[in-house]
Amino acid sequence: MAGVARFIETFVPAHYDLRIDINRETKVIAGTTTIYGEAKNTTVKVHEHDLTVSAVQLLDEGTGVLTPAEFVVTPANDEIAITVPATGRVAIVLDYTAPLTDKMMGIYPSYYELNGERKSIIGTQFETNFARQAFPSVDEPEAKATFTLALSFDEEPGETVLGNMPEVKVEAGVHYFEETRRMSTYLVAFAFGDLQAKRTKTTSGVEVGVYSTKAHQPAELDFALDIAKRSIEFYEDYYQTPYPLPHSWQLALPDFSAGAMENWGLVTYREVYLLVDSESTPLSMQQGVATVIAHELAHQWFGDLVTMQWWDDLWLNESFANMMEYVAIDALEPDWHIWDSFRTTEIPMSLSRDATDGVQSVHVAVNYPEEIDTLFDAAIVYAKGARLLVMLRKLIGDAALRKGLKNYFAKHQYGNAQGADLWAELGAVTDYDVTAIMQTWLDQPGYPVLSVAEEANQLVIRQEQFFIGDHVDQHRLWQVPLNSNYMAVPEILATTELKIPNYTQLRDQAAVPFRVNVDDATHVVVQYDKRILHDILAHPEELLTGDKLQILKDLRYLAQAQRISYAEVVPLLERFATDSSRIVNEALLEIVDALKVFFTPGTPEYGRFQALVAKLTAFNVARLGWEKQATDSNDDVLLRPEVLSAALLAEVPAEQAQAHALYERYADNLQALPADVRGLVLKNEVKQYYSKALFDKLLQAYQATPDTSYQMHLRAGLTSVEDPTAIAELLTVFKDNTVIKPQDLRGWATGLLNNPVGEQPIWDWLRTEWAWIEDTLGGDMSFTSYITMLARTFKTPVRLAEFKEFFEPKLAQPGLTREIEMDTNVIAARVALIAAEQAAVYALFN
Numbered sequence: 001m002a003g004v005a006r007f008i009e010t011f012v013p014a015h016y017d018l019r020i021d022i023n024r025e026t027k028v029i030a031g032t033t034t035i036y037g038e039a040k041n042t043t044v045k046v047h048e049h050d051l052t053v054s055a056v057q058l059l060d061e062g063t064g065v066l067t068p069a070e071f072v073v074t075p076a077n078d079e080i081a082i083t084v085p086a087t088g089r090v091a092i093v094l095d096y097t098a099p100l101t102d103k104m105m106g107i108y109p110s111y112y113e114l115n116g117e118r119k120s121i122i123g124t125q126f127e128t129n130f131a132r133q134a135f136p137s138v139d140e141p142e143a144k145a146t147f148t149l150a151l152s153f154d155e156e157p158g159e160t161v162l163g164n165m166p167e168v169k170v171e172a173g174v175h176y177f178e179e180t181r182r183m184s185t186y187l188v189a190f191a192f193g194d195l196q197a198k199r200t201k202t203t204s205g206v207e208v209g210v211y212s213t214k215a216h217q218p219a220e221l222d223f224a225l226d227i228a229k230r231s232i233e234f235y236e237d238y239y240q241t242p243y244p245l246p247h248s249w250q251l252a253l254p255d256f257s258a259g260a261m262e263n264w265g266l267v268t269y270r271e272v273y274l275l276v277d278s279e280s281t282p283l284s285m286q287q288g289v290a291t292v293i294a295h296e297l298a299h300q301w302f303g304d305l306v307t308m309q310w311w312d313d314l315w316l317n318e319s320f321a322n323m324m325e326y327v328a329i330d331a332l333e334p335d336w337h338i339w340d341s342f343r344t345t346e347i348p349m350s351l352s353r354d355a356t357d358g359v360q361s362v363h364v365a366v367n368y369p370e371e372i373d374t375l376f377d378a379a380i381v382y383a384k385g386a387r388l389l390v391m392l393r394k395l396i397g398d399a400a401l402r403k404g405l406k407n408y409f410a411k412h413q414y415g416n417a418q419g420a421d422l423w424a425e426l427g428a429v430t431d432y433d434v435t436a437i438m439q440t441w442l443d444q445p446g447y448p449v450l451s452v453a454e455e456a457n458q459l460v461i462r463q464e465q466f467f468i469g470d471h472v473d474q475h476r477l478w479q480v481p482l483n484s485n486y487m488a489v490p491e492i493l494a495t496t497e498l499k500i501p502n503y504t505q506l507r508d509q510a511a512v513p514f515r516v517n518v519d520d521a522t523h524v525v526v527q528y529d530k531r532i533l534h535d536i537l538a539h540p541e542e543l544l545t546g547d548k549l550q551i552l553k554d555l556r557y558l559a560q561a562q563r564i565s566y567a568e569v570v571p572l573l574e575r576f577a578t579d580s581s582r583i584v585n586e587a588l589l590e591i592v593d594a595l596k597v598f599f600t601p602g603t604p605e606y607g608r609f610q611a612l613v614a615k616l617t618a619f620n621v622a623r624l625g626w627e628k629q630a631t632d633s634n635d636d637v638l639l640r641p642e643v644l645s646a647a648l649l650a651e652v653p654a655e656q657a658q659a660h661a662l663y664e665r666y667a668d669n670l671q672a673l674p675a676d677v678r679g680l681v682l683k684n685e686v687k688q689y690y691s692k693a694l695f696d697k698l699l700q701a702y703q704a705t706p707d708t709s710y711q712m713h714l715r716a717g718l719t720s721v722e723d724p725t726a727i728a729e730l731l732t733v734f735k736d737n738t739v740i741k742p743q744d745l746r747g748w749a750t751g752l753l754n755n756p757v758g759e760q761p762i763w764d765w766l767r768t769e770w771a772w773i774e775d776t777l778g779g780d781m782s783f784t785s786y787i788t789m790l791a792r793t794f795k796t797p798v799r800l801a802e803f804k805e806f807f808e809p810k811l812a813q814p815g816l817t818r819e820i821e822m823d824t825n826v827i828a829a830r831v832a833l834i835a836a837e838q839a840a841v842y843a844l845f846n
Helices: 218-239 283-298 311-332 338-354 378-396 398-412 419-427 434-442 503-510 530-537 545-560 566-576 582-596 604-624 634-649 653-665 678-688 692-704 708-718 724-732 742-753 759-768 770-777 785-791 797-810 817-845
Strands: 011-023 028-039 043-047 052-059 066-068 071-074 079-083 088-099 106-114 117-125 146-153 160-163 167-171 174-177 190-193 195-201 207-213 247-253 266-270 306-308 415-417 448-455 458-465 497-500 525-528
Touching: 011 043, 043 088, 052 071, 052 079, 117 247, 117 266, 146 160, 146 190, 160 174, 160 195, 190 266, 195 218, 207 218, 218 247, 218 283, 218 311, 218 398, 247 283, 266 283, 283 311, 283 338, 283 634, 306 311, 306 398, 311 338, 311 378, 311 419, 338 378, 338 545, 338 582, 378 398, 378 434, 398 415, 398 419, 415 419, 419 434, 448 530, 458 503, 525 530, 525 545, 545 566, 545 582, 545 817, 566 582, 566 604, 566 817, 582 604, 582 634, 604 634, 604 817, 634 653, 634 678, 653 678, 678 692, 678 708, 692 708, 692 724, 708 742, 724 742, 724 759, 742 759, 742 770, 742 785, 759 770, 759 785, 759 797, 785 797, 785 817, 797 817
Parallel strands: 011 146, 207 247, 247 266, 306 415, 448 525
Antiparallel strands: 011 028, 028 088, 043 079, 052 066, 052 088, 071 079, 106 117, 117 190, 146 174, 160 190, 167 174, 195 207, 448 458, 458 497
């Protein structure tokens, strides 16, 4: 298979005139693209995918005369090779048609229902390399150009048309848009349909708007409008660089594969990540919406104004946006303590994924076109990358970071950059060798475990790569910011081992136990020897909540890696059972979730495990109850569903009864159930009080409501069903996009995988329907997650063998190779852990 060819080496575009006509009735796109640029060879190449090119002509810009050009289309390479008379300035005119498909790539329709009628709006998704499905182009990030768009379609009265830039005129049914700034093809966007909007302006005059279909209530746009406006104002100040466009539209698309997309000036979102019903959307989801909006708007600078030169530097876009979403929302909504969510979601996600041998590095080479979409590994390019930038921010300070970013934007605006360019600007404003430090983290996979021990009155700190599962140790080294609480410890560990004399004296002088990675900013796991750990845990009430979270988290990973036994971890848990902090309880519940793999429901051992779960959560369950209280903090609101979910896992009769009572009270209007516990109530009802009538009621409600958060809760209830006939009925609608949208299918499949009765049927269905899944979602950046979700669930030797039997024949597909190899290792590690530790765990519960 051919590697990635760079078409920009043959042709450097400067400007595109796009003339696109879309017929929704016939599902045909017809276009004429004129590309002005510099030919580097007498054969220039542009990208296409599924385009039928009818003519290619060369335009004489002086006379306006068109001359036919020789061209050859090679579909296997997404290539149009065009012969030009000489190198230098050239204008190429290409006429083509293309199909309007439902694949959520290129130009595509999004479907919704309004007053019983199925309707659609048209939107676009061009990242990573899908612009070539809409118009011929050099579809590479480095090939920045300006664009003018003339758009026509089978327009109906009252429809709204949106683009990257403002519309300047409409003539003979054609909508003409202002020329864009210099930008990459994957950021071009437009949309049209029967939309509603709310708009405002920032203090600097940027027009901000939120758009959706009219299936939603207008009030659902208010939250996003407020967050978007304030985010842009925050970033203009933080980056010390103005927002570069006249407007920023936020558009909710009913069908959208990714979470959101940072198209310059026209950001697109899944409806669930933009629209908020203040009565029906849980606080956790409201916070999720806010961070997604802040993430995409951070991209308007990081990714759009300055774009990575090639996909191997994707982290330049995503890692920074992932960090900045938390920086921004922490400033906009300080009472949310949004960094707590970073610590309970992004950090565990990155540590888990990054501990598997074979994981990609943050900065990774791209060898095949199919590999580009696989780079969007949420745990690595997003979560780990963000954590590394948080680490750097703590090391150099926020003021230096902001100064370096301002210089970076000024030097590279409207152009492209590589990681080295950013490190150069940050290094210039600080005394640290930023390049040397960050290369050890970005260019190699994994992370270290810091072993901290007292040996012969010396404090010894060692680093080695941390692994979960089988591995080959490459003896990698990192420059590790230690963030210690003792002055005698250096700032950075760059060697394998560090020894500091006179530990007893240091301990007496400090009067507090020794710790590293204070604030948990460095991407490591810490393993203290028993003496130092006992010292730390001697007075848990004196530890800060973040310290408790960090200790519990590290112990969980050390047990998963078999560096310590769960027999050392479980006895410590009850020390934290009366802690009211959400993040401490989430760390406890993560350990509970990790322990769950050792047990089989219905066995005596499982019953004893449930008793422990009930004991660990009893204090907070009693304190919080099922319904919101006037005295609730935001932390309480977020913690309530976490501990109640655990209580239902433990099958605490009183909590099952309270959930049922809530269901009965709201049976005539389930959507009005308290939003933060609605999903739990529905799951409990289906599991404990199943009937065919209940199942039908929930499925019909799912189809009828446009409320995406309510849909998620209905899905949670339906996939909890333990009746085999009902599970079989669910599977019959998985391919019916009028019931379940393809973008939502993974959530349904995950729900059944997590249901012990549903695991076998959904695994059978996935194997049977894999060709359909690949045809429907293949080529999309989320496709490999269908493999990942299996690896998160499977835990037996039988499942491991089945997984290998099914997926190993697919190892030759470049877009799947790494994921299959890694997830095989993940399942194998879990199987090995259970074999090694189950007896010891059972002994604890006896």
